[in-house]
Amino acid sequence: MSNVFRDLLKKVGSGNHTCESLTRGEAAIATKMMLLGEATPAQIGAFMIAHRIKRPTGEELAGMLDGYNELGAKLKAVAFDRPVMVLGIPYDGRTRIAPISPITALLLASAGQPVVMHGGDRLPTKYGLPLVEVWQGLGVDWTRLPLEATQRVFEKTGIGFVYAPKHFPLTNSLWEYRDQLGKRPPFATMELIWCPYAGDSHIVAGYVHPPTEAMFQKALSLHGVTKFTTVKGLEGSCDLPRDRTAIIGLGGTSARDNQGLIPIERLHLAPREYGFTSQNTPLVTTAELINQIQATLAGERSEMTQSVLWNAGFYLWLSGICQDMQAGIMKAEELISRGLVAQKLQEISQTITSISEPTFQPV
Known part of the structure; x- marks a missing residue:
């Protein structure tokens, strides 16, 4: 048993009237002790639920x-x-609404905007459809690549996927606790703003509950992150909804406030103002989703096409590639109709295949 960890657990687990929040340094120590297994299973489980x-x-x-x-x-x-x-x-994936972000990533990369995604397999507490399975259905298997190979794919194609079970295996032991507790611990919130890229980045984080955005703002401000965007998105993702006005926070729009926080500028986007209907694409089966995505990339028009154009229009504007939303929507339509998005998907698949194939030397 770790007495150091026990003291940290006592701070967060002492009840509504006497519990205390950890300092940044204490939270870092607790996190590392859990990842490294220096705290006992009883301590880790108690900490997660108390926190x-x-x-x-x-x-x-x-x-x-x-x-x-x-x-x-x-x-x-x-x-x-x-x-x-x-x-x-x-x-922990999606269970109700079709994920759009893999197509958004392909569109962005096709237009010259590099993208990094990260995640794992079907994980608690939802055990929903993870992005890595969507990519697999499209012929791109990130799960078998070591990080060095993923780096090469990223450099060549502009898209990289950090697959946590393989690239950050210290997190694997924590998933069993999440399953047994049946509730998301604060780690699940932190993962939304984790940046597994060492260079200049723009973090886009989805959320469900408004207080989460304020926590993002504080954490990112303490880390000196000035380029970030928050999205009250579908199932907590950064996919923009079509059944309601999209609520977006643009970080770093001006100097820090008197509390040292990076300011957030509020943006509200109504799909109907851009000619889109108010209906999200439901998630039925993985096979059907893959068929819908492939049809969309082939230029077929559907409800999914509207969701794709709605999201791509925003992210092409956010990246600075297009001057406004309408221009972004038109750019996305052009990229799809010219087959450039489908070509990007093929490029990624071929790059992974070429990297994975063994090289035989003549005798």
Whole structure:
């Protein structure tokens, strides 16, 4: 048993009236001790549920990020023309609405905006459809690549996927606790703003509950991150909804405020104002989703096409490639109709195949 960890557990687990929040340094120590197995299973489980009940602070999330940054894997910096867009999406997947972000990533990369995604397999507490399975269905298997190979794919194609079970295996032991507890611990919140890329980046993080955005703002401000965007998105992702106005926060629009926080500028986007219907694409089966994506990339018009154009229009504007949303929507239509997005998918698949194939030397 670790007495150091026990003292940290006592701070967060002492009840509503006497519990205390951890400092950034304490949160970093607790995170590393859990990842490294220096705390006992009883201590780790107790900490996770107590911390969830207490609710994390932005400072604690900053400390947890410190722990991940020290022990976790990162793709190396690449001399791209634009900051890499890092899409933060819940690791426990989707169960109700079709994920659009893989197509968004392909569209962005086709237009010259590099993208990094990260995640794992079907994980608790939702055990929903993870992005890595969507990519596999499209012929791109990130799960078998070591980090060095992923780096090469990223440098060549502009898209990289940090597959946590392989690239950051220290996190694997924590998933069993999440399953047994049946609730997301604060780690699940922190993962949305984790940046597994060592170069200039723009973090995009989805969320469900408004207080989460304030925690993101505090944690990222403490880390000196000035380029970030928050999205009240579908199932906590950064996919923009079509059944309601999209609520977006643009970070770093001006100097820090008197509390030292990076300011957030509020942006509201109504799909109907851009000619889109108010209906999200439901998630039925993985096979059907893959068929819908492939049809969309082939230029067929559908409800999914509307979701794709709606999201791509925003992200092409956000990246600075297009001057406004309408121009972004038109650019996305052009990229799809010219077959450039489908070509990007093929390029990634072929690059992974070429990297994975053994090289035989003549005798």
